[in-house]
Amino acid sequence: MRTLKKEYLLHLMLIPGVIVTLIYAYGPMAGLVMAFQQFEPLSGFFKSKFVGFDNFRYVFQLPDFGQVLWNTVIISIFKMVLFLVVPLILALLLNEVTKQWFSRIVQSAIFLPFFLSWTVLGGIIIELFSLNGAVNGLISSIGFKPIMFMLDNQWFRGIIIGSDVWKGMGYNMIVMLAVIIGINSTLYEAAEIDGAGRWKQMIHITLPSMAPILILLAVLSLGSILNAGFEQILIMYNPTVYEGADVIDTFVYRLGMFSQQFGPAAAVGLFKSVISLILVSSTYYAAYKYNGYRIF
Amino acid sequence: MRHKQSISRKLFIVFNTLLLALITVLSVIPFIHLLSISLSSNTAASAGEVRLWPVGFSFDSYVYLGEKVEFFRSLWVSVKRVVLGTIVNLFLVFITAYPLSKSNDRFKFRTPYVWFFAITMFFGGGLIPTYILVKNTGLIDSIWALILPGALNVWNMVLMLNFFRSIPKELDEAATIDGAGHWIILWKIYLPVSLPSIATIGLFTIVGHWNAWFDGILYLNSPDKYPLQTYLSTLIMSMNAQMSSISIEQIKAMENLSEKTLKTAQIFMGALPIMIVYPFLQKYFVKGIIVGSVKE
Numbered sequence: 059m060r061t062l063k064k065e066y067l068l069h070l071m072l073i074p075g076v077i078v079t080l081i082y083a084y085g086p087m088a089g090l091v092m093a094f095q096q097f098e099p100l101s102g103f104f105k106s107k108f109v110g111f112d113n114f115r116y117v118f119q120l121p122d123f124g125q126v127l128w129n130t131v132i133i134s135i136f137k138m139v140l141f142l143v144v145p146l147i148l149a150l151l152l153n154e155v156t157k158q159w160f161s162r163i164v165q166s167a168i169f170l171p172f173f174l175s176w177t178v179l180g181g182i183i184i185e186l187f188s189l190n191g192a193v194n195g196l197i198s199s200i201g202f203k204p205i206m207f208m209l210d211n212q213w214f215r216g217i218i219i220g221s222d223v224w225k226g227m228g229y230n231m232i233v234m235l236a237v238i239i240g241i242n243s244t245l246y247e248a249a250e251i252d253g254a255g256r257w258k259q260m261i262h263i264t265l266p267s268m269a270p271i272l273i274l275l276a277v278l279s280l281g282s283i284l285n286a287g288f289e290q291i292l293i294m295y296n297p298t299v300y301e302g303a304d305v306i307d308t309f310v311y312r313l314g315m316f317s318q319q320f321g322p323a324a325a326v327g328l329f330k331s332v333i334s335l336i337l338v339s340s341t342y343y344a345a346y347k348y349n350g351y352r353i354f
Numbered sequence: 355m356r357h358k359q360s361i362s363r364k365l366f367i368v369f370n371t372l373l374l375a376l377i378t379v380l381s382v383i384p385f386i387h388l389l390s391i392s393l394s395s396n397t398a399a400s401a402g403e404v405r406l407w408p409v410g411f412s413f414d415s416y417v418y419l420g421e422k423v424e425f426f427r428s429l430w431v432s433v434k435r436v437v438l439g440t441i442v443n444l445f446l447v448f449i450t451a452y453p454l455s456k457s458n459d460r461f462k463f464r465t466p467y468v469w470f471f472a473i474t475m476f477f478g479g480g481l482i483p484t485y486i487l488v489k490n491t492g493l494i495d496s497i498w499a500l501i502l503p504g505a506l507n508v509w510n511m512v513l514m515l516n517f518f519r520s521i522p523k524e525l526d527e528a529a530t531i532d533g534a535g536h537w538i539i540l541w542k543i544y545l546p547v548s549l550p551s552i553a554t555i556g557l558f559t560i561v562g563h564w565n566a567w568f569d570g571i572l573y574l575n576s577p578d579k580y581p582l583q584t585y586l587s588t589l590i591m592s593m594n595a596q597m598s599s600i601s602i603e604q605i606k607a608m609e610n611l612s613e614k615t616l617k618t619a620q621i622f623m624g625a626l627p628i629m630i631v632y633p634f635l636q637k638y639f640v641k642g643i644i645v646g647s648v649k650e
Contacts, residue, residue: 067535068456068461069453069463071450071452072449072450074446075450075471075506075511076470078502079470079471082484083478083479084474085483086484086486087477089484089487090483092486099486102490155371163378164377166636167378167381167382170381170385170629173565175564175567175625177583177586178621178624180587180590181388181589181618181621182385182387182388182621183384184590185391185618186384190401190402191402192402195402232640256363288568289567307481314482315485315572320486323482324482324483327481327483330480331479338476
């Protein structure tokens with residue numbers, strides 16, 4: 059009797075969370091039915107006409123769609139690789155610093171942009187790389203022609219990748235540093251007695267000890283290969299660079315909110331969600347198998 | 355052992371220190387540049403003469419900012435959003451994590467509930483169906499549109515849950531024997547001991563709400579209801595749209611026309627609160643990251 063009463067209270071506590079999740083997480087999932095409808099906002103989900111896979115067929119044959127998909131994948135792959143390599147190098151270099159105060163200052167400076175919004179960072183980037191911004195000022199002062207960074211498809215893609223690495227690299231750096239600090243120090247002492255220098259110690263002790271976390275971070279980032287950075291690109295791009303930087307999310311946003319083609323836009327969204335689901339669940343499964351990583 | 359350092363080691367230390375110092379300076383320069391522009395005269399700023407030190411030093415942009423109604427209106431919306439949003443988020447995280455932190459034999463239905471929440475981490479309806487749903491629930495143009503859809507952050511809930519699990523069971527048992535129910539245990543025992551965790555999650559949440567801007571663009575129609583970051587994003591996107599015009603001369607003319615110093619002053623003010631709380635943020639975030647990713 060007593061446990062029943064107790065458990066009933068536990069159910070009660072879950073009610074607010076369940077309601078919010080039911081409405082705002084499961085509601086939109088049910089709303090994905092619009093991907094198969096000729097959706098009219100006024101008719102709603104129940105009265106809009108079902109059109110089968112017409113929306114998918116329509117979107118997939120749009121001339122831009124292949125480019126958008128390619129942009130998404132290529133931008134994410136660059137980001138994924140750099141998000142492993144750059145923080146790894148930084149963490150290894152920081153590990154060689156013996157003065158704590160210096161290490162702390164460097165870490166603080168690198169980690170700061172992680173906490174700022176894309177409005178602030180995007181504003182700074184646009185300011186720096188605009189035609190008469192500071193970067194072009196430097197370029198012309200050493201005698202070169204200014205570059206239209208924000209209007210050139212190749213340059214702009216580089217800026218998207220580079221600025222995201224700038225914002226996000228501090229996170230993985232901190233994670234990796236924590237792992238390095240956790241490595242058993244007797245390993246280093248033994249290596250030193252054996253005459254191994256710092257370089258050899260890094261190759262034979264530090265890097266192998268970091269392998270699990272590196273593999274884990276790589277595997278987990280695979281799941282978000284279709285997230286190339288929506289807010290970032292939205293705030294920085296312009297029609298001139300759609301060709302090189304329009305990604306699935308920005309494409310969906312314009313298709314749905316500006317062209318009011320809700321059905322096709324939801325179809326692209328569903329396409330992305332399904333692929334992401336497959337990737338995320340298989341990579342989490344792999345991470346669990348390999349490393350015993352669990353979220354719950 | 356380490357006293358005799360080889361020349362190559364000494365060289366490496368010098369090189370490493372210089373490199374890291376350079377990275378640190380490069381990370382901080384964009385913010386100094388932004389501040390310098392905002393403190394320069396408008397002509398110098400528009401001509402792109404400002405580098406790391408204000409040219410034609412003036413507080414004009416900040417004086418003008420003090421009279422700018424839009425800025426203060428959106429700042430007030432942001433304050434409301436952060437306070438309301440953080441209270442709602444923390445309450446839901448706290449009250450939902452508690453039942454789910456119980457073992458299966460103390461809460462029989464735990465597993466189905468866990469799945470119910472976990473699924474939302476792997477699959478979502480996407481942008482368009484979520485927008486339609488928020489619209490159908492009548493939240494368009496209301497501050498609640500910025501709070502309710504993300505009211506329960508499952509990641510934070512998992513963080514809280516993992517902390518609850520680390521609380522010694524004896525504490526619970528002793529309280530139960532004394533006749534305390536779940537409700538009393540939650541507020542009288544769990545709340546006081548989990549204050550550090552609540553502070554951590556609270557900081558995540560405050561920064562998240564302060565930085566969020568895209569939901570404002572999506573769900574709010576009237577600019578006078580925009581939070582600060584959404585208002586800033588409209589400034590930046592208009593700055594960007596100007597750049598995509600055709601000729602270089604046109605771009606230059608446009609850049610001259612824009613109130614560059616005022617814009618940068620506003621962007622800087624959007625970053626300032628985060629920079630002020632940054633020392634705390636960094637400390638708590640490092641703890642949070644390490645708890646969240648290197649656990650088990």
